[in-house]
Amino acid sequence: MSAPPIIVVRPEPGGSATVAAARAMGLEAHACPLFAVAPIAWSPxxxxxxxxLVLTSANAVRHGGDALTRYTALPVHVVGEATAEAARGAGFSVAGIHDGAQSLFDSLGPTGTRNVLWLCGEDRTAIEPGALDITALPVYAARPIDPPASFAALVSSPATVLVHSVRAGERLAALVEHRASVAIAAISDKVAQACGDGWARIVVAAEPNREAMLELAERMCQTTGCKHTAGQ
Known part of the structure; x- marks a missing residue:
């Protein structure tokens, strides 16, 4: 019997990149984005x-536009290797790569950094600023879209869904009523909580990155249970 498929609900282009990485591991994976990302007007x-400068998503680089060039002299701190790669491609010098937004900001205080420009999404993580003066400036937005036609059939059978954000978890919970055969691989505890109850299993990745999510999904797709555990 073949293993249950993996469903990736990330917006593009991250969704297709994750699907490609999963397929390279020999897994059956499907892109079913629940949001589309688009630029929004901003005054640099x-x-x-x-x-x-802080970038917590590669989307800020993709959708920030030509005005980004005025900040290339600033040291840039990012969340995740994908964001770092996008920043370097846009001409930025990456000073630090972090696993999450809060840990990134926590690391800046001891360096003497005070005034920080955060180019972010319209919907963003709540941050404890500490001694930092953070200017959070949205340059993109993720808007809900209808999932592809294949989504309903995929979640009506055993499957593992990769969930990368709180909003995606909330949207998934609203879309999937009969969920006892569907397992969730969540990127964080907050994301796991956003998915709600009633799933076959919810497991949190050991680290908040694509590699850890795919390793987790590879293990999960062979079995389902009825518990929420961290980093199995």
Missing amino acids: PRAEPFDA
């Missing part, structure tokens, strides 16, 4: 008042 401030 002068770079001079800021000590550092």
Whole structure:
């Protein structure tokens, strides 16, 4: 019997990249995005008042537009290797790569950094700023879209869904009523909680990155249970 498929609900282009990586591991994977990312109008401030630039998603680089060039002299701190790669491709010098937004900001205080420009999404993680003065400026938005026609059939049978954000978890919970045969691989505890109850199993990745998510999904797709555990 073949293993249950993996369903990736990330927006593009991250969804297709994750599916390609899963298929390279020999897994059956399907892209079923629940959101589409698009640029939004923003007024870029002068770079001079800021000590550092923070990018928590590659979407900020993809959708920030030509105005990003005024910040290339700032040290850039990012979340994840994909964001780092996008930033370097846009001409930025990456000073640090972090696993999450809060840990990134926590690391800046001891360095003497005070004024931080955060180019982010319209919907973003709540941050405890500490001693930092953070200017959060949305440059893109993720809008809900209808899932592809294949989605309903995929979630009506045993499957493992990779969930990378709280909003995706909430949307998935709203879309899938009969969920006892569907397992969830969540990127964090908050994301797992957003998915709600009633799934075959919810497991949190050991680290908040694509590699850890796929390794987890590879293990999960062979079995289902009825528990929420961390980093199995």
